[in-house]
Amino acid sequence: MNNAVLRVGIAGVAHGHAHSYIAETRLIAGASVAGVWDPDATRAQAFATHYQVPLFADLDALLQACDTLMIAAENAHHHAIVMAAAAVRKPTLCEKPLATTVADAHAMVQAFAAAQVQLGTAFPVRYSPAVRRLRDTVQGGSLGQTLMVRATNRGTYPGGWFGDPLLAGGGAVMDHTVHVTDLVRWIWQQEVVEVYAEAATRLHDIPVDDCGLMFLTLADGMVVSLDASWSRPAESYPTWGDVTMEVTAQHGIVNLDVFGPRVELYQKTTGRGHWVGHGVNFDGLMIADWLDAVRHDRPAPISGVDGLRAVQVVDAAYRSAASHLPEAIIDIG
Amino acid sequence: MRYGVIGGGGMASYHAHNITLIPTATLVACAAPEFNDAIRATAQRVGATCTASVADLCARPDIDAVVIATPTDTHAQVALLAMQAGKHVLVEKPLARSLADAQLMLDAAQQYGVKLMCGQVVRYFREYATAHQLITRGDIGTVGVARTARCGAYPAAHTWYADTARSGGVALDLLVHDLDWLRWTFGEVTRVYARGLIDRAIPDRDTVMVILRFASGVIGYAEANWSYPNGFHTSLEVAGSNGLVAHRNDDVLDLTLRPQAGSGARLANDPLALEDPYLAQLIDFTQWCAGGTSPRSTARDGYEALRLSLAVLESVQTGRPVLLQGDAS
Numbered sequence: 001m002n003n004a005v006l007r008v009g010i011a012g013v014a015h016g017h018a019h020s021y022i023a024e025t026r027l028i029a030g031a032s033v034a035g036v037w038d039p040d041a042t043r044a045q046a047f048a049t050h051y052q053v054p055l056f057a058d059l060d061a062l063l064q065a066c067d068t069l070m071i072a073a074e075n076a077h078h079h080a081i082v083m084a085a086a087a088v089r090k091p092t093l094c095e096k097p098l099a100t101t102v103a104d105a106h107a108m109v110q111a112f113a114a115a116q117v118q119l120g121t122a123f124p125v126r127y128s129p130a131v132r133r134l135r136d137t138v139q140g141g142s143l144g145q146t147l148m149v150r151a152t153n154r155g156t157y158p159g160g161w162f163g164d165p166l167l168a169g170g171g172a173v174m175d176h177t178v179h180v181t182d183l184v185r186w187i188w189q190q191e192v193v194e195v196y197a198e199a200a201t202r203l204h205d206i207p208v209d210d211c212g213l214m215f216l217t218l219a220d221g222m223v224v225s226l227d228a229s230w231s232r233p234a235e236s237y238p239t240w241g242d243v244t245m246e247v248t249a250q251h252g253i254v255n256l257d258v259f260g261p262r263v264e265l266y267q268k269t270t271g272r273g274h275w276v277g278h279g280v281n282f283d284g285l286m287i288a289d290w291l292d293a294v295r296h297d298r299p300a301p302i303s304g305v306d307g308l309r310a311v312q313v314v315d316a317a318y319r320s321a322a323s324h325l326p327e328a329i330i331d332i333g
Numbered sequence: 334m335r336y337g338v339i340g341g342g343g344m345a346s347y348h349a350h351n352i353t354l355i356p357t358a359t360l361v362a363c364a365a366p367e368f369n370d371a372i373r374a375t376a377q378r379v380g381a382t383c384t385a386s387v388a389d390l391c392a393r394p395d396i397d398a399v400v401i402a403t404p405t406d407t408h409a410q411v412a413l414l415a416m417q418a419g420k421h422v423l424v425e426k427p428l429a430r431s432l433a434d435a436q437l438m439l440d441a442a443q444q445y446g447v448k449l450m451c452g453q454v455v456r457y458f459r460e461y462a463t464a465h466q467l468i469t470r471g472d473i474g475t476v477g478v479a480r481t482a483r484c485g486a487y488p489a490a491h492t493w494y495a496d497t498a499r500s501g502g503v504a505l506d507l508l509v510h511d512l513d514w515l516r517w518t519f520g521e522v523t524r525v526y527a528r529g530l531i532d533r534a535i536p537d538r539d540t541v542m543v544i545l546r547f548a549s550g551v552i553g554y555a556e557a558n559w560s561y562p563n564g565f566h567t568s569l570e571v572a573g574s575n576g577l578v579a580h581r582n583d584d585v586l587d588l589t590l591r592p593q594a595g596s597g598a599r600l601a602n603d604p605l606a607l608e609d610p611y612l613a614q615l616i617d618f619t620q621w622c623a624g625g626t627s628p629r630s631t632a633r634d635g636y637e638a639l640r641l642s643l644a645v646l647e648s649v650q651t652g653r654p655v656l657l658q659g660d661a662s
Binding site for chain 1: 598607
C-alpha cells in the first residue's frame with residue numbers, strides 16, 4: 001500500500017466533522033476520496049453532490065472501493081458500520097464517542113484486534129499544540145505531582161439527532177465527556193477508575209441531558225472535575241464552546257484554553273459577537289497522522305481502545321447520575 | 334537552502350534554531366563578535382561553525398542565504414556585504430536606520446540579483462493575519478478608526494538600544510511592527526502626528542504615540558513602549574461601518590503557568606513550533622529563495638514601514654505633523 005493513492009471512504013455524514021474529514025483528506029497528497037455512503041440516502045446524495053464525490057447506495061460497496069474508512073454517522077450507527085469494516089479488514093477511523101454502550105465498544109475493539117487492522121477514534125484535541133505542551137510539561141516533572149484538575153468541555157446544544165436518545169445514546173454527557181477523558185488519560189498516563197456525576201435536562205426542551213457535572217478519579221487518586229454541559233446559548237455566545245483545564249500541581253498552576261487564540265468580531269448584522277479562532281487545525285493534523293499510519297501500517301495514533309476507555313467513563317457517569325453514588329469503571333475486557 | 338546567521342543575540346539564536354526545524358534548510362555557519370549560549374548550542378547540535386568574521390561567512394561558497402539580526406544601524410553594511418557575495422538576505426526589522434541605507438539595500442538586491450526580505454513578522458502572527466483577512470474581505474464594512482498597542486520590557490541586555498542614533502528607540506524597534514500591519518491592511522499613510530519620550534533620554538521608558546491618516550480615509554492610532562516591567566502586551570481594535578474586530582494577546586493565551594516561588598516549574602516548548610510566526614516567516618523566505626512565490630512581506634514593505642517610523646520620529650522631535658507623499662516607489 002506504500003506507494004498507491006489511499007482511497008478514503010466516508011461512511012455517515014450526520015456529524016459535522018464529515019465536512020472537515022473530506023476537506024482535510026483532499027489536502028493530503030497521496031489520498032483521494034473514494035465516495036460517500038449514509039444510512040439516509042437523501043443526506044448522502046446531498047453530500048455527494050456538494051463535494052462532487054461518488055455516491056454509494058450501500059456500505060458494502062463503499063467498503064470494496066476504499067482502503068480506509070472514516071465514520072461520521074450518528075453515534076448509534078457506529079457499531080454496525082465498524083463491524084462491517086472489520087469483516088473486510090479495512091482500517092477505520094471512527095468519530096467519537098466510539099459507541100453508545102460499553103458492550104458495543106468492546107465488541108468493535110475485539111473485532112479489529114481479530115482482523116489485525118487499525119481501529120482509530122477521532123480525538124482531534126490531542127493534536128492541539130497547547131495540549132501537547134501541557135502533556136510535556138506534566139511529564140517533564142517540573143510541576144511536581146498534579147493535585148487536581150478543573151476541566152470544562154462546554155458547548156452550545158448541537159441540535160438535530162444529538163437530542164434523539166436512540167441515535168445519540170445520551171445527551172451532553174455522551175457528547176462532551178469523552179474529549180476531556182481522553183486528554184486526561186493521555187496527559188497523566190492513567191486510567192479513570194471511578195466517576196461521580198450529576199446530569200439533568202434544564203436548558204432545552206429535549207429528551208436527553210443537557211447539563212452534566214462530574215468528578216473523574218484516576219488510579220492514583222487524582223481528581224478531575226468536568227463540566228460537559230451544553231450551556232452556551234447558541235443565539236448569543238461568541239463561539240461553539242470550549243476545552244479548558246486548570247491544573248493545580250505541587251509547583252504551580254497551569255491554565256489550558258485550547259480554543260483561546262482568537263480574534264473577536266462583532267458585526268451589526270449577526271446579533272452576537274463571534275470569536276474567530278486562528279489556532280492550528282487539529283482535524284487536519286489528525287487526518288494526516290491517521291492516513292500516514294494506514295499507509296505505513298503502524299498502530300492507530302489514537303486507538304479503538306482509547307475510544308473504549310472513554311465510553312467506559314460515559315457509562316459510569318450515566319450509572320452514577322442514576323444511582324447518585326460514585327460508580328466504578330466496569331472493564332469487561 | 335544553506336543558511337548563515339549573522340548576529341549573536343536573542344533574535345539571531347531564535348532564527349538559527351528555526352532554520353534547523355525546516356527540512357529543506359541547513360544551518361552552515363554563524364558570525365558575530367560574540368555569541369549567546371543558545372546560538373552556540375544550536376550550532377554545535379547541527380555541526381555549524383561559529384566565526385567572529387562576517388566577511389569570512391559571506392565568502393563561503395556553501396552558503397546560499399543569510400539571516401541578519403545585528404544592531405539596526407549595521408543592517409545595511411552587513412546586508413550589502415552578503416548581497417555582493419551573492420547571498421539572499423532576510424534582515425530583521427527595521428530594514429535599516431536610515432532611508433538612504435535602506436535604498437542602498439534595495440538597489441543592491443537588484444544589482445546582484447538576490448532576494449532581499451525584511452522581517453516584518455507581525456504579518457505572520459495568526460491573530461494579525463486573521464484580523465487582516467476579516468477586515469480586507471469586508472466583514473466590518475468601511476473602516477473608520479484603527480488602533481494598536483505594543484508594550485514590552487526594555488531590552489536592557491543590549492546597550493546599543495539606548496543609543497537612539499543606532500536603534501531609533503521604540504519608534505523604530507517596536508512601533509514599526511504595527512505601522513507595517515496598518516499599512517498592509519489600510520494602505521498608504523498621508524499624515525502622521527506623534528508624541529513621545531525619545532528626547533528625554535530614558536530609553537528604558539521610551540514611549541511613542543502616533544495618530545495617522547491614511548489615503549483611504551481611515552484614521553489610526555498606534556502606541557509602543559518599553560515601560561512594561563515584564564511580559565508583553567499587544568492589542569488591536571478596528572471599527573468599521575458594519576462592526577468591530579478586536580484582539581488582546583493577554584486574553585487569548587492557550588497555555589499559561591503560575592509557578593510557585595522558587596519551584597523551578599516551567600512550561601515545555603512546542604516541539605513542532607506549529608504556531609511560531611518567526612518560523613512561518615522563515616519558511617516563506619526559504620520557498621521564495623528556492624523559486625517560489627513572493628513572500629507575504631517584501632523588502633519594499635520594510636522600506637515603507639521604516640519611512641513611516643522615521644516620519645513618526647521626525648514628528649516627535651519637531652512637534653509638528655509630518656506629511657507623506659504617496660508610495661515612494
